[in-house]
Amino acid sequence: MVQRLIRLDNTFAALSDRTRRGILERLGRGEASISDLAAEFAMTLTGLKKHVQILEDAALVATEKVGRVRYCRLDPRPLSDEIAWFGKYQKMQEERLDSLGAFLARNDKETRK
Amino acid sequence: MVQRLIRLDNTFAALSDRTRRGILERLGRGEASISDLAAEFAMTLTGLKKHVQILEDAALVATEKVGRVRYCRLDPRPLSDEIAWFGKYQKMQEERLDSLGAFLARNDKETRK
Numbered sequence: 001m002v003q004r005l006i007r008l009d010n011t012f013a014a015l016s017d018r019t020r021r022g023i024l025e026r027l028g029r030g031e032a033s034i035s036d037l038a039a040e041f042a043m044t045l046t047g048l049k050k051h052v053q054i055l056e057d058a059a060l061v062a063t064e065k066v067g068r069v070r071y072c073r074l075d076p077r078p079l080s081d082e083i084a085w086f087g088k089y090q091k092m093q094e095e096r097l098d099s100l101g102a103f104l105a106r107n108d109k110e111t112r113k
Numbered sequence: 114m115v116q117r118l119i120r121l122d123n124t125f126a127a128l129s130d131r132t133r134r135g136i137l138e139r140l141g142r143g144e145a146s147i148s149d150l151a152a153e154f155a156m157t158l159t160g161l162k163k164h165v166q167i168l169e170d171a172a173l174v175a176t177e178k179v180g181r182v183r184y185c186r187l188d189p190r191p192l193s194d195e196i197a198w199f200g201k202y203q204k205m206q207e208e209r210l211d212s213l214g215a216f217l218a219r220n221d222k223e224t225r226k
Contacts, residue, residue, distance in 0.1 A: 005131045008128075008129075008131070008134070009129050009130065009131060010129075011129075012125045012126070012128040012129035013125070013126070013129035015121075015125040015198075016122050016123075016124075016125035016126035016129055017122060018118045018121070018122060021121070021198070024202065024205070025201075025205070027205075027209075028201075028202070028205030028206075028208065028209065029205075030212075073209070074205060074206055074209050076206045076209060076210050078203075078206075079199060079202065079203070082199065083199055083203075085128075085134070086192060086195065086196055086199065088138075088141075089137065089141070089192065090191075090192070090196075092137070092138070092140075092141030092142075092187060093141075093187055093189045093191075095141065096140075096141065096186070096187050096189060097189050099143075
């Protein structure tokens with residue numbers, strides 16, 4: 001349970017940066033080396049590596065070293081907990097809207113009496 | 114466009130903390146004052162306020178001051194960009210798995226020749 005909470009913390013933190021989301025979208029089109037990514041995102045190798053490390057810790061990206069080159073690819077882990085969280089949140093929002101609607105309707109009825 | 118990127122950054126950052134996700138889940142059951150929330154989450158008022166501020170900046174929570182009490186409720190903003198992002202990510206993962214599958218099948222065929 002705590003592991004799943006940590007996983008959610010890590011995924012959302014990893015996704016909270018537009019460069020990291022950009023890297024994921026880039027890897028969605030195929031694997032790339034750290035140097036490829038640094039060139040494409042106009043970043044230093046050190047800066048790029050930090051982003052990849054955060055994505056790797058959140059198990060969104062997997063890396064593999066072949067010779068002197070480290071390749072990155074999307075980790076095909078299903079984001080089921082994350083997607084379930086959004087589903088639950090949407091349901092809560094709808095329930096809040098329903099109860100607000102019921103309150104306004106009741107209030108309106110009282111006023112018309 | 115940049116506004117939407119900032120919004121995504123803020124939403125995911127707000128969701129990357131389990132206490133903040135807990136506050137949202139609590140507000141899903143009805144509005145609460147800052148003091149109510151501080152008591153329920155066993156936090157100081159100052160600590161709780163910081164979390165609420167982050168949720169408010171991400172437009173996930175709306176607050177209203179009535180007399181000396183500040184009430185918090187879920188903001189019914191639809192998380193459509195966030196949900197769309199996950200949808201896009203899942204599609205990318207599937208395409209990656211498909212191309213890996215095609216590669217393995219091709220490889221297998223070559224080996225059997």
